[in-house]
Amino acid sequence: MATRVLRRPDDAKRLILEAASTLLAAGGPAAVQVRAVAAEVSVSDAAVNHHFGTRERLLESLLRFGGVELKAELHTVLNVRTNLRWAWFISGRAGERRVRLPGHGDDASHHAGVRTTASGPGA
Template sequence: MTGTADPRPGSPRGEETRTLILDTAERMFVERGYSGVTMRALTAEAGVNLAAVNYHFGTKDALLLEVFRRGSLAINRERARLLREAEALAAPGTAPVRDILRALFEPPLRATLAGGEASGGRSIYMQFVARAALDGPAEMRTMLERDVRHLERFVAALANALPALSRPELLWRFHFAMGVLHSIYHDLKRLDALADGVCDMSDADAIIGRVVDFAVAGLEQPLPLG
């Protein structure tokens, strides 16, 4: 009713088209995988012209980057909020390891597990990382490195919670903890194949608890003798 809406095909819609493409891309990438979605199929599904993607985003890779950026922004905001919450409950610089990890893990896990067990293997995050690491242009790697900045707050909080660890020791353990998180993005299919159905993939809360438990154990393990 603002006068800007104009659903006639061929008429300028501006931001609407852009958002429409983003939403359609996010859904289709998860359903069929990045290279399983052709620009032609994507634009047909969204009801926009083939060239519209190139106009609004430049390239198909840039579109994936934008889909990722949008989701990543929301997740990192939620992570920061949960971390502040955890720190507010404790004395300054003494938030427990478990609460820090929960703040770091819960938002992305909820986002990934929300789509049902099957979507884990095709999360936008995984597709973006895979594409960036394997073949993508430099901008993708830059984006991932920038994404690392959000993690520094968590490393700092963990350093406070685990003062006995040297910096390399802490960073290695943090890195492994992220690997535990990522095991949910990547290989749930493998677990399913191994498990004969005895592992319940549908209970997000239970999975989050298990992931956090495992990572806490690794982070809090006693120092090796060497």
Template sequence: MSDEYDTFTGEPRSESVRDRLIGATIRLLADAGPAEIKVRRIADVTGVSTVAVYHHFGGVRELLEAVVGTGYRALKAALENASNADPDPGAQLFAMALACRELAQRNPHLYDMMFGLSTRGTYRYVADAPKDGPVAAFVDAYTVFADACHRLVRAGRITIVDGYVVAAELWSAVHGFVTLEIAGHFTRFPHPVTDVLASMAVNHLVGMGDDRDRAQRSATTAIAWWEIRHA
């Protein structure tokens, strides 16, 4: 597990003041939500003066941009790890869905902020942000997912030949599931991963031209990898 992945829970990567401020903000998001992200509170939790926040980031907006960028880098690390689940690109994609789900469950408020589902004051995710900002960090993470979709296409598993179309459709499905689950909409299902996510993933692959048995094996392989990883 990488340092960036750990940072998603608010554990600082180093003893630098900048990283400590990012970690404190991530923990506040997890514990209290975006409404409580205030300079004084962040400074108190970190054990520094409020001047440090402005010195390192300029203000809360810039601090939150750094937090969102950190979240995307954590997502990228998790997706890269999931890509090693199995040589089967279908299993890789399903493992990536499980990795995304875990990150969202670890810190739902951070996940919401990363994808513009919640805001804090002057901060909102915007598509025309600086090229070296959070949007670029998301593109880096999304590319890992898209690469697995390209491998699925090259393997001849599906009839769609544009891997970017596959990535857009599957990412939309995974993001929808993750968002609805953390909002509490799947509590009626005893096992949301197998009852909803796996079934949806298999159906999507079959709809794209995959063999159902082969698609089911991909899901089963990924779940087995996930269970071993968390044993």
């Protein structure tokens, strides 16, 4: 008989959702079966059902779980872009029409979507 591993409920749910996410990526929604998810995490079918109730509720939770991960990745990307925008401003050259960042041969502020008071038609 296998040794039982006690986990906090939130940790168990996260592990189950990660396993379900892996199965979804590999084989689509049809691959996300309670028995297959349980086998990935080395728990019983009953443990998966205990945390999620039904396969449908597992899939609903998986959708929310994926949305949370996607949202976190988007925030990371947006923060990087925002940091690039502030890099030219903090450098003390915000009033210049063309701002060059290291490694950029063209107008970096233009490519980052940044406008200064000196830019635009008639400037």
